Amino acid sequence: MTISTEKADRESAAIWVARHVSGGEFDRSAFEAWLGGHTRRQAYFDELYATCMDPVVGQALANVSSRARRVSVRLPSAFRVALPVAAAAAITLVVVQSVRQQNQPATIQEFAAATGEVKMVPLKDGSTVMLGSNTRITVRFSDSGRQVTLTDGNAYFDVAHDAARPFTVSAGQARTVVLGTKFDLALSHGDVDLAVERGLVRFEAQNQAKAAVLVKAGYHSQFHDGRPDTPSHIRPDRVGAWREGWIEAEDMPVSRLVAEFQRWSGRTIDIESPSIARQRVAGRFRLTGDPRGQLESLAYLSGSHLIERNEHYVLVKNK
Numbered sequence: 001m002t003i004s005t006e007k008a009d010r011e012s013a014a015i016w017v018a019r020h021v022s023g024g025e026f027d028r029s030a031f032e033a034w035l036g037g038h039t040r041r042q043a044y045f046d047e048l049y050a051t052c053m054d055p056v057v058g059q060a061l062a063n064v065s066s067r068a069r070r071v072s073v074r075l076p077s078a079f080r081v082a083l084p085v086a087a088a089a090a091i092t093l094v095v096v097q098s099v100r101q102q103n104q105p106a107t108i109q110e111f112a113a114a115t116g117e118v119k120m121v122p123l124k125d126g127s128t129v130m131l132g133s134n135t136r137i138t139v140r141f142s143d144s145g146r147q148v149t150l151t152d153g154n155a156y157f158d159v160a161h162d163a164a165r166p167f168t169v170s171a172g173q174a175r176t177v178v179l180g181t182k183f184d185l186a187l188s189h190g191d192v193d194l195a196v197e198r199g200l201v202r203f204e205a206q207n208q209a210k211a212a213v214l215v216k217a218g219y220h221s222q223f224h225d226g227r228p229d230t231p232s233h234i235r236p237d238r239v240g241a242w243r244e245g246w247i248e249a250e251d252m253p254v255s256r257l258v259a260e261f262q263r264w265s266g267r268t269i270d271i272e273s274p275s276i277a278r279q280r281v282a283g284r285f286r287l288t289g290d291p292r293g294q295l296e297s298l299a300y301l302s303g304s305h306l307i308e309r310n311e312h313y314v315l316v317k318n319k
Contacts (some may be wrong), residue, residue, distance in 0.1 A: 006040075013044035106142035113153070115266040116288065118243060126160035127167065132242050133264040133287070141165075153263065154186045156240040159199075170206060174223035177202040181217075184240040188259050194228075195220035195239045203228045245288040254279045254302050258315070261291040269295065273317045276304045 016031055035041055113119040113131035121129045123139060125146060131137065135153025140146075143165070148157075150171040159167045161180030169176045171185055174192040181199025185192065194203050196215050203221050204212035211227040219231040220239075238248040247260050255277040262269045264287040271277045279302040285294045292306070295313055299306045304315045 009038075009041050010044050010048075013041060013048050016045060017048045106140050109139045110136070111139065112136040116264060123160075125162060125165070128158045130156040130240070130243055132156075150185055150187050152187055154184070154240075154242050156182075156184045156243060158182045172223070173206050173226065174228065175204055175206050177204075183215075186242075188256055188263075190224070191256070192223040193220065194223070195234050197236070197239045203231075242287060245286060247285050247287050249285060250282050251280050252282070253277065254281060254298060254315070257281070257285065257298060258295075260287060261285075261294060264288060265291045267291060268312045270309075270312050270314045272314055273304075276302050276315050276317055279303065 012034060016034065035045070107124070111119070111121045111129070111131065113133060113135045116133050117131075118133070119131045121131060121137075123129065123146075124141060127146075129137060129148070132154030135155055136151040137155060138149040138151070140148075146162070146165050146167045148167070148169045150169060155169075157167075157169065157178075159178055159180050159182070167178045167180075169178075169185060171187040171192045172190050174194075176183070176185065176194060178199060178201050181201060182197040183199070183201055184195045184197070194201065194215055196217050196219055198217050200217070201215045202212055203215050203223065205223075205226060205228075213221055213228045213231055215221050215231045218233060218236065220234040221228045221231045223229075235248075238250075241248045242260075247257070249257055255271060258269050258271060258277075261267075267290070269291070281298065281301040283297070283301065285297070287294075292313065295306050295315070299315055302315070304317050307314050307316055
């Protein structure tokens with residue numbers, strides 16, 4: 001790649017980032033065509049996007065937008081539309097010049113929590129991750145980025161601010177990209193649940209920005225069938241409720257709840273009928289300890305009953 005081509009790709013990435021963060025409409029198909037499977041363009045976009053989440057940059061964008069609104073009454077309409085995006089792109093281009101370009105080797109670490117354990121893991125960048133029962137993560141840090149892979153389970157992230165190194169979490173087929181924020185991520189049977197307590201997170205499919213959504217504080221989204229849902233509001237006390245030993249179910253399938261009970265208790269729990277597994281329920285359930293009482297409540301809500309068979313709990317459909 002020539003220097004001129006690299007510069008052109010960085011400038012284009014800055015403009016696309018500006019369009020994403022400006023809050024206005026843009027041509028998503030054109031954005032996907034620009035990405036076109038180019039891993040370098042995706043990397044430029046991710047780097048700049050995360051940098052623009054820096055509170056300092058955000059305040060600068062707000063100040064520029066405020067000034068743009070004051071002068072827009074004297075400008076033709078075409079300039080009024082273009083000015084905020086151009087200003088955001090200009091700030092982004094300036095910021096990217098300060099991004100560190102070092103080539104130190106990455107460090108890789110693995111952390112895990114046992115059955116019934118809640119474990120706090122301090123990371124070398126000042127971030128912390130709280131792991132729920134039977135949860136495992138792999139952490140890869142370098143001078144250009146911070147990558148975490150959630151293999152399975154529940155993890156609550158408090159990410160230290162670092163404008164030069166985006167913090168990316170991969171879980172199943174989903175990916176989150178952040179700069180400095182607090183959020184909860186859960187992976188179960190391929191479904192990924194994201195809830196944001198502070199900051200802003202981009203939630204998307206692995207290796208592509210197609211159908212990506214921005215999830216802000218007080219909102220959550222679920223990734224299934226290859227794409228994230230439209231974010232919806234969530235009560236603050238529901239974000240990472242498992243840290244206090246609870247799970248908040250809202251229109252949640254029985255199969256998902258049973259998987260969580262099994263993860264936390266270590267007991268084998270079977271569902272006799274697919275129709276029970278598909279039932280969706282709502283409620284607040286205790287995760288710690290023997291799950292029998294919680295399973296009996298779940299059985300009642302799902303039109304089934306609980307039995308024990310060969311030391312397994314089994315949800316059986318009512319006749």
